[in-house]
Amino acid sequence: MGKSVIRIGSYEIDDAELSTPEAKGGDKVYIPCKSDPDLCMQLDAWDDHTSVPAILDGRHSVLYKEKYDSQKDEWIMRLE
Known part of the structure; x- marks a missing residue:
């Protein structure tokens, strides 16, 4: 996994991790809560089926909550 920069609304996380393309279960983005506790609380409040528009390493992407570890x-x- 490599470090990635992700922007969700006004939140910017510079230490997110993107799974490798050959990882099982598809592409995943790992967002550490220590980076932005406010974003983590926001994600916790969102419905599991809500699409989350994001910019991941400069590319427009759509994210869906998988789970909280x-x-x-x-x-x-x-990542979709």
Whole structure:
């Protein structure tokens, strides 16, 4: 996995991680909550089926909540 910059609305995370293309389960973005606790609270409030427009490394993308990993304190988002 490599570090990526992601922008969701006014939130910008510079230490998100993007799964490798050959990873099982499709492309995932891992957003650590320590980077922006406010964004993590916002993601927690959103419905699981809500599409989240984002800019990932300069490319327009759509994310969907996959799950919250409480052990790593990060959100795992599916990249579409």
